[in-house]
Amino acid sequence: MGCYIGIDIGAVSVTAVLWTDEANLSLPAGWVSCGPSGGNGDGAMWISPYRRTRGHPLAATCELLEDILSGFGAENIAAICLTGSGSSLAVEKLNAHRMNEFQAIAEGLKALGVSVSTVFEMGGETSKYLRLARGDDGTLSIIDYATNGDCAAGTGSFLDQQAGRLQYAIEDVAELVDQAERSAQIAGRCSVFAKSDMIHAQQKGYCPAEVLGGLCDAVARNFRAAVVRSHPVVAPVAMIGGVASNAAVVKSLREAFDLGPEELIVPEAHRHIPAIGAACAARRMGAKAPNLTALAEVHSSGDTAGGAFPTTAPLSMEDVLLLRDRTENYAGANTALPVEAYLGIDIGSVSTNVVVIDEAGRVITEIYTATMGRPIEVVAGALSRIEEQWGGSLTICGVGTTGSGRELIGELVGADTVNDEITAHKTGAMFVGRTMLDGKLPDTIFEIGGQDAKYISLQDGVVVDFTMNEACAAGTGSFLEERAEELDIAIKDQFAELALSSKAPIRLGERCTVFMERDVNSYMQRGADKADLVAGLACSVVYNYINRVVRGRHIGECIFFQGGTAYNDAVAAAFAAITGQQIIVPPHNGVIGAIGAALLASEKRKQSRETADLEATDRGDGQYVPQPREKVSPAASQFRGYDMSKVDYSLREFTCNHCSNACQIQEFNVEGNKTYWGDKCSERF
8 A cells, every 4th residue: 555645835824635546544633535536546535634833834844744644654654755944954954855836736736636727825934836737648738927025915924914803813804705795995015014004094094994995905916916917827726825715815906807707716625735746756667665754854944053053243233323422402592582483294105204303404393103094184183282391483485295105194294395305315414514514515315214115326416316115115114114013123212233243143134024024023933032032133134125115226325224213223323234334314204304404494595595685687788697686585484384175175085006006096086186195106196
């Protein structure tokens, strides 16, 4: 009697299939028979329970094999064939066959007698598209394929993480969504953006079932956009993988690809298709006695790394220059009142920053607050706080706005100048260089906010190159905030203290935020020190920024690090270590964009004053020369005042379907001028 075993070792789960010519077996609870054998000869297939790896894929694999050995005996196992992302770690030690994942899927479908032209597989970390063609001999050939790459959009992990945020088990999602009458619009390109949309949807009154329905729709849209892309989808289509058990996602996929129930099917044993293919391949490849005495070695070598982790050098503040300690609180008592002041507002997707500066550029007050998807209410609250704190002590002579909501808030508050973020951050950084570094001007700016990251290259104060992050938050502040929350540490102060105390930061590399969560949990389970992980995360966000945002562009010698993430000294130290350059963190680094906006408003007023102070005079030969005017004032600011409730505007909401993000757009009409809020990808609005 011979037994052939196929095992699919994935990042999230491990499944096994046993093929044998013995119909009556004594196997552990949970194993069930599956068939037909699809032309592989007489015999029976038995499939294992679906087992999650919990960060220990090889341990889970060994446990499955031990189940088989206890009920069947090692002497009866003729061969083992491994497939999946984790198969390479064990194939040599176990003396097993190995099979490509795509081929395993094709052979598994053939073994079950499933005849389809296209395959969608949604796994924990990988999603696949396959186009199949059947040969004259019945074999299935792969004629086209695609995968999701290094982004979790369109995978089970994305859905798993978001469901967990709502305190629901992934197994309960389908039943809940079936009860919902509508679905919220959730961004699916990135876990961080999805989290923001989930919060906003709940604030708008969507119940958890409706939010989960939106998540299922987002997964389907992003499977189409990130995996299938422009590849042809020919019915019938088989959906396989763990996510195929979720009827809500299956329904969303049918809608996304306009397929009926008969055109997109979920075959029997859909979670085990690659393992079935591997078991059939083991039988076809022939007997190869496995080394089952190596199970303990496989278990320890893969999941504990022998007690050693990949590490890097400790972080140091030696090459970090912090300018925040060189500033003092504004001494309004020593200034004649009312102070001529300028208001700068930076409205971002995550935070809104408001500052007031005087004529010399000194910061009078600053407000750094969460936007929470309500930019108007947040700005109105900030203005009320300024009025309450300073009252009639200020005369607002100019207003500048910047950030993703600059047009909207600019109309509502009456901005004198509206500028993009690149110009605002450059202006703020240049002012710091001139006034605090003896004229040493930055030639590179790293700016990292909550969900946005920017790179700016300067030459003699002129922007010569810039770029921003695309639809990925792996190199942003939200990436660190989520990991800090999972580790139960405060992102403010405690994160940096722990990271800088680490003697051996763990090398985590650069990963999507969803996948990084699993990596961190796995290291914690294996006994990694929390300080070493936190230091590794600081380095990870820098590697993500350098490789996903900068992407080979020139990095100069005078580098400013600004944005809210620059408050984290560990990230500044990681930038210094990875770039090999001194990193300068300017004062008020979290609101430097708002300072730049206020400075631009001040410059505009000065230009207006200079123009107002001159008049052209004919000198007698037809040439006109400027002459000083007497007592002529510059144009007054358009500032509408601190009370935004007096501004008349209308609001219309709609969904942008230009890409798979399906952004919820708000159109504001302020006295006939239309502005938009809610665009996450800057592709349309």
